[in-house]
Amino acid sequence: EIVLTQSPGTLSLSPGERATLSCRASQSVSSSYLVWYQQKPGQAPRLLIYGTSSRATGIPDRFSGSGSGTDFTLTINRLEPEDFAVYYCQQYGTSPRYTFGQGTKLEIK
Amino acid sequence: EVQLVESGGVSVQPGGSLRLSCAASGFPFSDYAMNWVRQAPGKGLEWVSYISPGTSSSTYYADSVKGRFTISRDNAKNSLYLQMNSLRDEDTAVYFCARDIADCSGGTCHEIRFDHWGRGTLVTVSS
Numbered sequence: 001e002i003v004l005t006q007s008p009g010t011l012s013l014s015p016g017e018r019a020t021l022s023c024r025a026s027q028s029v030s031s032s033y034l035v036w037y038q039q040k041p042g043q044a045p046r047l048l049i050y051g052t053s054s055r056a057t058g059i060p061d062r063f064s065g066s067g068s069g070t071d072f073t074l075t076i077n078r079l080e081p082e083d084f085a086v087y088y089c090q091q092y093g094t095s096p097r098y099t100f101g102q103g104t105k106l107e108i109k
Numbered sequence: 110e111v112q113l114v115e116s117g118g119v120s121v122q123p124g125g126s127l128r129l130s131c132a133a134s135g136f137p138f139s140d141y142a143m144n145w146v147r148q149a150p151g152k153g154l155e156w157v158s159y160i161s162p163g164t165s166s167s168t169y170y171a172d173s174v175k176g177r178f179t180i181s182r183d184n185a186k187n188s189l190y191l192q193m194n195s196l197r198d199e200d201t202a203v204y205f206c207a208r209d210i211a212d213c214s215g216g217t218c219h220e221i222r223f224d225h226w227g228r229g230t231l232v233t234v235s236s
Contacts, residue, residue, distance in 0.1 A: 032219040032220055032221075033219075033220075033221055035221075035222045035223075037154075037223075039154075043228070044205055044226035044227060044228050044229060045146075045154065045205070045207075045223075045226055046226070047222055047223060047224050047225075050220050050221075050222035051219065051220035051222075054220065056222075056224065088153065088154055090154075090156075090222075090223075092221045096156060096169070096171050096172065097156065097159050097169045098144070098156040098159070099156065100153060100154040100155065100156065101153070102153045103153045103154070
């Protein structure tokens with residue numbers, strides 16, 4: 001089973017700053033299968049990035065994804081107030097079929 | 110507009126059973142794989158189960174629910190279901206249904222992701 005470990009657990013930044021969120025896999029993950037979601041309190045998760053670096057429909061270009069192998073990164077440039085949320089990475093595998101990281105909470109400093 | 114609406118979440122005693130439903134609209138439901146994902150109070154996301162598109166559906170489960178939960182679909186009713194048996198305290202969570210989409214060619218699929226989610230339904234297992 002591939003385990004995804006996200007860091008940091010909590011990231012405190014101010015609007016306008018850049019956020020860098022990490023997702024590390026216990027084994028190599030195909031870049032085609034690494035996904036990022038955003039979740040705000042009381043809401044369903046929202047697809048942000050798929051295939052490591054492709055933005056989902058309607059996602060602003062201040063969100064970008066990168067990485068390969070076991071190390072993946074979600075970068076958010078010029079943080080907006082609405083960007084403060086919890087972010088999860090996810091991978092498609094074999095058993096289990098999907099796993100999520102434990103999440104990174106991005107909070108306003 | 111794609112819509113997914115979960116229902117059926119209630120409070121149930123340990124050992125009990127429950128069936129969740131997810132009503133889909135705005136897209137050809139039978140053409141898409143679907144998933145259940147849950148989130149315990151204050152915790153992260155946990156994938157629960159997957160069902161393939163079409164009628165001869167393949168299913169997959171997380172180890173934590175294997176043998177207790179059964180995913181199914183009724184394409185005529187545009188509905189996804191999760192039959193939950195032998196419920197435990199640790200099954201307490203908000204349960205989301207999510208549409209599964211991928212770019213497939215030559216029998217291989219890439220860029221698999223959950224592109225639409227419902228708002229969830231709360232299941233509480235407690236005596």
